[in-house]
Amino acid sequence: MTRDWHFGPTRLKDGRVRFRLWAPEAAAPGLAVRLELLGMGPLAMTALEDGWYEVITPACPEARYWFRLGDGTTLPDPASRAQAGDVHSPSVVVDPQRYTWRHPGWRGRPWHEAVVYELHVGILGGFSAAAAQLPRLARLGITAVELMPVAEFPGARNWGYDGVLPFAPECSYGPPDALRALIDTAHGLGMMVLLDVVYNHFGPEGNVWPRLASCFFRADRPTPWGPAIDFRQPEVRRFFTENVLYWLEAFHLDGLRFDAVHAMEDAGWLHEVAKAVHEGPGRERHIHLIAENDNNDATLLRDGFTAQWNDDFHHALHVLLTGETHGYYGDYAGASGGMHPPIAHLARALAEGFAYQGEASAYRGVLRGTLSTGLPPTSFVSFLQNHDQIGNRAHGERLLQLADPRALRCAVALHCLAPQIPLLFMGEESGSKAPFRYFTDHPPALAEAVRAGRQREFAGMAGFADDAAADGAHATLPDPNAPDTFAAACPVFDDNDWATWYTRLLALRHTQLVPRLAGARTGTATVLSDLALQVSWPLGDGSTLSLWLNLGGEALAVTPVNEPGTLLFASQEPAYPALCDGRLDGYTLLACLRDAATVDTTHPLTGVRA
Numbered sequence: 001m002t003r004d005w006h007f008g009p010t011r012l013k014d015g016r017v018r019f020r021l022w023a024p025e026a027a028a029p030g031l032a033v034r035l036e037l038l039g040m041g042p043l044a045m046t047a048l049e050d051g052w053y054e055v056i057t058p059a060c061p062e063a064r065y066w067f068r069l070g071d072g073t074t075l076p077d078p079a080s081r082a083q084a085g086d087v088h089s090p091s092v093v094v095d096p097q098r099y100t101w102r103h104p105g106w107r108g109r110p111w112h113e114a115v116v117y118e119l120h121v122g123i124l125g126g127f128s129a130a131a132a133q134l135p136r137l138a139r140l141g142i143t144a145v146e147l148m149p150v151a152e153f154p155g156a157r158n159w160g161y162d163g164v165l166p167f168a169p170e171c172s173y174g175p176p177d178a179l180r181a182l183i184d185t186a187h188g189l190g191m192m193v194l195l196d197v198v199y200n201h202f203g204p205e206g207n208v209w210p211r212l213a214s215c216f217f218r219a220d221r222p223t224p225w226g227p228a229i230d231f232r233q234p235e236v237r238r239f240f241t242e243n244v245l246y247w248l249e250a251f252h253l254d255g256l257r258f259d260a261v262h263a264m265e266d267a268g269w270l271h272e273v274a275k276a277v278h279e280g281p282g283r284e285r286h287i288h289l290i291a292e293n294d295n296n297d298a299t300l301l302r303d304g305f306t307a308q309w310n311d312d313f314h315h316a317l318h319v320l321l322t323g324e325t326h327g328y329y330g331d332y333a334g335a336s337g338g339m340h341p342p343i344a345h346l347a348r349a350l351a352e353g354f355a356y357q358g359e360a361s362a363y364r365g366v367l368r369g370t371l372s373t374g375l376p377p378t379s380f381v382s383f384l385q386n387h388d389q390i391g392n393r394a395h396g397e398r399l400l401q402l403a404d405p406r407a408l409r410c411a412v413a414l415h416c417l418a419p420q421i422p423l424l425f426m427g428e429e430s431g432s433k434a435p436f437r438y439f440t441d442h443p444p445a446l447a448e449a450v451r452a453g454r455q456r457e458f459a460g461m462a463g464f465a466d467d468a469a470a471d472g473a474h475a476t477l478p479d480p481n482a483p484d485t486f487a488a489a490c491p492v493f494d495d496n497d498w499a500t501w502y503t504r505l506l507a508l509r510h511t512q513l514v515p516r517l518a519g520a521r522t523g524t525a526t527v528l529s530d531l532a533l534q535v536s537w538p539l540g541d542g543s544t545l546s547l548w549l550n551l552g553g554e555a556l557a558v559t560p561v562n563e564p565g566t567l568l569f570a571s572q573e574p575a576y577p578a579l580c581d582g583r584l585d586g587y588t589l590l591a592c593l594r595d596a597a598t599v600d601t602t603h604p605l606t607g608v609r610a
Helices: 127-132 134-140 176-188 234-250 269-279 311-322 327-332 342-352 387-391 405-417 444-459 483-487 497-517 575-580
Strands: 017-022 034-037 052-057 064-068 116-119 144-147 165-169 192-197 217-223 226-229 255-258 288-291 307-309 359-361 366-368 380-383 421-425 524-529 532-538 544-550 566-570 588-594
Touching: 034 052, 127 134, 127 176, 134 176, 134 497, 165 176, 165 234, 176 192, 192 234, 192 288, 234 255, 234 269, 269 288, 311 327, 311 342, 311 380, 311 405, 342 524, 342 532, 405 497, 405 544, 405 566, 405 588, 497 566, 524 544, 566 575, 575 588
Parallel strands: 116 144, 116 421, 144 192, 192 255, 255 288, 288 307, 307 380, 380 421
Antiparallel strands: 017 052, 034 064, 217 226, 359 366, 524 532, 532 544, 544 588, 566 588
């Protein structure tokens, strides 16, 4: 689909290219805004209404260009489709129609089929190297790859949340067509590709909007990353709406994950853009919009968004597995500050979506959340680990370094077999211990400011703080700007017991649960002990999925279960007959289906029919 874009270069039917720039503060008295194409003389741009400038000229694909403002300043296109080098380099004219798609008939997958794998393209070596991992992920049982942000950021190493040119794929990862090839390869393997996008702030280096249009930002609304973006402005809304549609249409992406929407005062834009997506590319194929929203606000889920990351699931389970109760974990720690014990928070998150649905958050000092009952379980993305929960630790430890492996195996089984949409973080599937720390590639002054800021942030945080030196002083945090910090984050993808565990669980999910998930409804949960629970959900085919979880090492006396249903999975033997006798063994996850006439009752680990 070819659109008449307002932002960025558009190739016209006669072969020429129209360049546009919204820059209400760019001109100086008597001086024009000019387009400069490498190898050609400067071209004066025609001033239009509302701060727009335009010029139409012949331009070959791969032509370099930039804009020269009235005071002589040169800047890249804020809607650049590609950069010749980094954020300060010339922009590049690209032809999105040049790539020949190998799977043009791909129409995506329904959301209930999703098993999501979050990865960082740079850690894997760029777009082509990441594409080489896709066959392995398909064999594992992954059906959706979620790329951490790839919009152009300063330097060659970054998590991606410091992006400043949101239409341009990061040049150090490869050209735009290499990203298209990655997506095309995934589609050929039956996998969706989702992209993490950042609309709540720009990075600290290379943002051109303050020079072009100060009204792009709100002076009265700060965010942790600088002034808030002003979504009250029509052109700001148009810029980001076009960005959403550009990623979905020009790259055939299957969906977007919206970063930290709780940090946006979006003036209704999120609802508008969901409508634009569903009336646009969403009319022809499955498109999924996923929100990260720390406010636990379910409003978007009832108005166009497919799903939302569920921190409550993670936080409650993390407290149970690790015993950590610092920071926001205190809200889930019972006597340590939360209103209920962590197992109760986990039980509610599993059954109803959010654990906090309007209750007081001691950590935040406000009422948190809205009602989530009535939403299908697939509206919630659950995770044991993700880039934030690993990378925002001082040392980037992964969960296997913090939890008892026996309890963790049960938690993994819960994660894979509950009806919520599971998300795995790169390396988790093979038990990687590679530390995923925060990393950057900033100029020296900015790098020092980030380094000092991180040191201040963690110095007083119990649990996240550094190991104390012998003299009581804190050791130095890993330097975010050091190349070694980046290099150490690359996991080794071993074919080991963890990989086998995940593969078996995901195979069971796809064969026995996914066909029943469409139409699944809110569940019910019972707390059995401080480390154990039982939860059940009515599924779309009329059957009921029930899980029993015991994260402790001691067996637990429970009410005998006379008809638990057909056994789907037992993390160890002889847990299933023990449950019928009134005992839930330690370190156990049991999954059963009731009234499911067509289920294959072969035990996935032993091969014995129940």
